[in-house]
Amino acid sequence: IRACTARTPRTTAATRRTQPRSPRTAAARHPGARDLADRSAVLALAGRGSEVAAACARAVVRLPVAAASSDDLLAAARTLRLVDDAPNALRALDRAVAEAAVRGDRAGLGRALAARYRALRESGDRDGALADIRVAALASAGQRLGLEVRTALATALCDDGEPAAAEALLRAARPDELAAAPAEHHLWLLGLAGARALRSDVDGALELLLESGRRQDEAGVGNPVFAPWWYAATLLLARQGRHREAAAYAERGQELAEGWPTATARGLVLAARGVVASGTRAVELLAEAGRVLAASPCRVEYARTEYLLGKALTCTGDRKAARQHLRQAAMLSACSGWCSIGELARELLEESGGRLRKPRADVLTQREREVAELVAGGASNRDVAGTLFVSPRTVELHLTNVYRKLAVDSRAELADALRASAGSAAAGAPKRTHGLAG
Template identity: 45%
Template sequence: ELLGMLSSLGTLQGRPADEVVAQAAQVLHIGDVAPGGWAVLGAVLTLYLADRPEPALAALGGVLDHAQRHGQGWTYVLGATTRALVHQFCGNLTDALADAQYSFDVIMQERWAPGTAMPQTVLASLLVRQGDPAGAEETLAAIARPRFGDFTLEYHWSLIAKARARAALGDVEGALAVLRTCGESLTGNGIGNPVLAPWWYESAELLAGLGRTAKGEAVLDEVEPAVRRWGTNRALGMLETSRGVLATGDAAIERLHAAAGLLADTPAKVELAKAEYLLGRRLLARGDAEGARERLRRSIDLSVRSRDKQQLGLSLPALAEAGGRMRHGTDSPSDALSGSERRVAERAAEGATNREIAESLFITQRTVEVHLTSVYRKLGIGGRAELAEALRDR
């Protein structure tokens, strides 16, 4: 437990990632740490923020298996929500949305919503990526946790989600105000990790769009020491992206090229797709249509694999503007499934009965029946026997 606390504390403070990762790895290798314990979840926080998603996901698998075997519904929801965070951080938005939607549905069904905020926050962030910022704001409005501002992680994550939704809805000034609140709160609480709630990264692009480059540069000057201390290629790549979006001419292209190079060596697919898009736009503005098309196609490919509809909505028109051909046929019928529908369908395809599915997911058998009926309709199949093949074809 002590190692887990030290790892989490060092992560929040923004100590060098390699140092805290070593502590987190020790936590996961100690045999007497209960799978559902806070030490494991603390280690997971460190590992995924430091771009070590594989051990983080393996540890969460242990938490979820333990919770399922012992009928611990709340722990299962917490583990699934945390797994959604890890998937989102790695750009695996399909699995992230499935876990987040499932967790949200359970807390609403069990009336746990007043005691939690993490499922609402994670789902809201993902809804923005799915092109539904209004739905994101509605989801955030469901947070009713008393003294919410006292909860370090959920509160700051919710501010990032809120700012992204505001920006997507066109309220740039409102988004910047929320991001300023986030940055000030992080500083006031002694949280120095630059990728935990990257208000500065979100702010830079918005400030650039308003022509406030000096303000943007001041924000980045303030956070750069923390970025370099944490030291991951993701953090450094995000900093280069932000510097690039505020720069002009060849300097912007050099920065964005460096950003793409750094991010390519990380699990940060969403951030890499953004850097490639921004680089493509700058190359097109310089008159290099061929170079622009190459970068924009990379952005599109990454966004398709991540199911990042928000970025696709930017990259596809930019490619057309650069004289490139838009790609079609990237959607599958199963993409329309909600997170809860997908979880139920996957278990049904494995041969589980409705009762077994209900018990494993902590929902009612009636809810399982409703989800399966919806799944059959969306996939255009006649019943359970066709599920496995339909899901494989997604």
């Protein structure tokens, strides 16, 4: 990631290029696509009318190819992510990537890949996410990084343990860029706060999180999971033992979630309340948070909650129950590549006398399962790449991970493993929908 950012120079008069005009005429687009996308986006950011917002977004995804622009599809995808419809969100993002690539729109391609990076990262597909953000950085070669790509790259750098590089990348954003993209500005503030927190600057991180909260309130952004400053503030303060302050932000999150009752929103609220509680009450709240998040597409926060629950159980002396949840957190993290949560969970698991077990099919990420099902159905790697709008190399990478996780060596064994797991999927595996409308 650092290498990609280093190779991306600033735009100059000599390197600036005019994007090619789209070969598709405006008449080819559905006249209501923009209205549907805008309505879904407004409702989603406001944090109300989740069913209407989802219906509008799915209507955009149902439109024929070329009927919706890349920007329309990106707006729909963001709404679908916020309502926990990960499969349709990925379909919208795949189409947005393809649309921008066909038009030769490098800036649009960067935005689409950055958005798909976020969706894949959230679902636990770190390898697929990193592949997208590397391509996004390379697509920006010769021009200034877009704010969306810059923020996504900074997140990747933080995940790799390089918060100083992430902060430098974010600080390079210009005020006019932030003013022109208010929604992305909230994510920029969240990313900068995360980098500060990793550098042990708790007060600096908290200041940025509160600024994000103020800006969201002023802009009428009431969605609890779009840029969850309150959740980050709760976790940050709880780690410092400042539980009374943390509880206030957990309560704020609960207020926001009342208008947006998705599994992710409810799970984050329960987890936030759990980390500020103690004893058996903390265990009860975190256990419920884990059950709720297990039914959401948010694998990263599910793994974190399982770790926090294991830690809470250890504090109450129930080491046997703690091992179960620590093992789940370590397994999810190991299969997804999230080292920070995984290392903490493994250390506490070993201290509790436990060990990791063989991975199961339910730990496949959303994209890995899509690849696995297509391959098991007889599709070639090239066919899969065309269907998912990714490179054949990315398909090979996903398939390698699938084989490793399921301990199989061939496509025939893969099909058998998927059939065997279909009727015995672990409780809490993320819901999936088939078809564009779910």
